Amino acid sequence: MSDDGLRYYVDGEFAPADEASIPVTDRGFLYGDAAFETLRAYGGSVFHWRAHAERLAETCDVLGLDHGQSDGELRAIIDETLAENDLEDAYVRLSITRGTQAGRLTPADVVEPRVVVIVEPLERGGRGSESVWDGPATVQTVKTRRIPDRSVPARAKTHNYLNGILARLELRVTGADEALMLDAEGYVTEGATSNLFFVHDDALCTPSLDGPVLPGITRRVVLDLARDEGIPIRERRFTPDDVREADEAFLTNSTWEPRPVETVDGIGVGGGPVTTLLSRLYDEYVESRHY
Template sequence: MSDLQYHVDGELVPADEATVSVRDRGFMYGDAVFETLRAYGGEVFRWEGHAERLANSAAAISLDHGLTNSELQRRIAETLRANDLQNAYVKLSITRGVQPGKLTPGPAVHPTVVIQVKPLPRGGVATDPIWDAPATLQTVKTRRIPDDALPSHAKTHNYLNGILARLELRVSDADEAVMLDSDGHLAEGATNNLFFVDGEALCTPSLEGPILPGITREEVIDIAGEEGIPVKEGSFTLDDLRGATEAFVTNTTWEIRPVETVDGIDVGGGPLTTLFQRVYNARVERELYDGERLSSDEERTGDENGTA
């Protein structure tokens, strides 16, 4: 039995007793938006970015939930405190709530708001990653849903696209899917953004395609700018990824995870992957843990890069 507490519609309840109505539109139709966040040292990393993406997701499905960012942030902080969690996975979900059982949403919205948490190891410098090993990627037949069918920037409860992609991995030894768009170009993983190095630049599929604008993706691009590493956001083929000199995938929980193989072809990590991991961890250490594990050399590097 779990002794965690979740936040459900403004109340803290034992996780094993946390429920929503079977008539909730999030349950019935996937009519809901969510954010996966990571707390370090009791604070959510890049809350402003997550809050903006959540607002954009809600706008994309015309969900006017009426909750302010400060109220949502307060509920997250209350949940972390109630569970005495400093380092945690956090999932914030907002559904359109309970309405009459018809597909067309009604104009009156009484949203259901759920915050789930679970403990994670400390982040930052001198810590072990969440993942056990570098990622092994496998291209799947399931294509990313076109943006004109379902807004790709909206992070909704309708996750069947990614689920179908992951189901295809059952016949392989891979642990993450590579999804292509409807034209056969690289899109993203089932739960992450893709990056690879082509010998000249750091490459990643453009947000003009059906790509979720990842918060960690944005962080990596920002780090690249500070480090003077050229970035190419564009349209790429599967062969571009397979022929990369190194590759990694990103999401809020994994942070930056090296790629070992793509469709059985060795890619491996490399110096740029290591650099991005080091700088990312230093940012977390500096901003969320007051730099307590940063050496003087790392502090000087942060000052020179403008990250202090």
Template sequence: MTRDTDGVQYHVDGELLPREEATVPVEDRGFRYGDAAFETMRAYGGEVFEWNRHAARLARTCETLGMPGAVPGDLPLRVAETLDTNDLADARVRISITRGVQPGTLTPQEEVDPTVVVTVEALPRGGLDGEDVWDGPAVVQSVRTRRVPDASLPADAKTHNYLNGVLARLELRRAANDSYRPDEALLRDVEGRVAEGATSNLFFVADGTLRTPEAGDLFPGVTREVVLELAEDEPFPVETGAYDLDDVRDADEAFLTSSTWEVRPIESIDGIAVGGGPITELLRRLYDERVEERCY
């Protein structure tokens, strides 16, 4: 997808600025240490989908990082202004809140003057009349990089520390060749059980049951929560548990979820064909219906 950034404006610390002027100081702890919280969400028809969940998670992450007052009270207005100024109704919206500029020591100061940034990027219309942002079903490759356990870094905190996912995606580059180009990495936990994609959650269908790795060492995505809610009212069983790679490779259907991708079928895992299916397509439609109902 070609992205035109001419004339784009971002929101930085309460001020709308042209993209080329929207910068943060090199002393900012978000740059120095990844000491920051963020959320990525989608706006449909000018409305941020599942705003309350994203805002609550952003606040929880800030609390985990020891800066509970960092979320500004006018954050919804800043998001709306950024969308309006860029004349965007359908977009990816990212909010970053760092601890701000502090002396160059690892120990953070108690007083926080946070840096708050809102960026937006145009996406196609979603909902029932929308189009997918991805080019096709996902080609997934399991990687050696393991998901950092919750005991080391809180799994439910969405921070700028994404090195784990970066390393996983670098493995995809090494695995690629002229005929094989995986576009999502599947991480396992330290015990070898499947956990999640580098930027997505995993679902699969086996023996008519919708399955997804249980919460613990995986990031509990907002789209994952929505899909589990949608599945509650359907006749097929839903299960969360611990699974190995063979469980997913042998699945009847599989898909990934994220705010940007929504519900994306998996074409193959480690070169083994999986594909979507009736449950995947049903949940895709139900998700589109919820977006349509709440945002358009």
């Protein structure tokens, strides 16, 4: 179906995409006071729903947001939205805001949360599928630093994405696809919307979750696949030079899946046997679970 015919779920009702709306007094709009998850549906079912639900619950715990919905109820809303749009392979975004509490920064004790689900058609995943990206990614290290966990925990996926937006704005000069963000001490963390992997001395390297790094669901799956293959894994702190000198590199998120990296700061990195193997294993994993 065309995007023009999509219908979004907003607070218990479906509305055409171009008419779906929330009040301007919603705290998700006013302050970014909302939790969200980006998911991918394959063959009519959500990929790793349990892991996404657990991460959503952790975000809501950080926000002190008791939305009153069970995981099963939220999953049913997503399934209903997919069915409403006759979609089996799709991008899905689930948002839960604290609702309308106008005129005050301090959250009220009484919460009337607002649930929104947005869907868009995507290519089929799994074996032999077409990628949603149009080629390997170009990556650029940016000046915008990741917010320290003591300020805003990286594990909390909230509507306040200004940190990533500022990072992406820096890419306008070079036209790179993704920003490589560092922490306050200059160590590599992640992309604006992705986790980073690279290969050095035949080991799979990725910044550890001890720093301000989002615990990505795709990141977790890739690490599990690498362990099953006996690929050595290094999770620790890395410098930008470590990445620039890598033998190969790739990015992960729910929409991109594994996406090879072509260059980092203009330096050729490219794909390689580990990236190719893990991409193939990921496709087979999706195929076996969903098709």
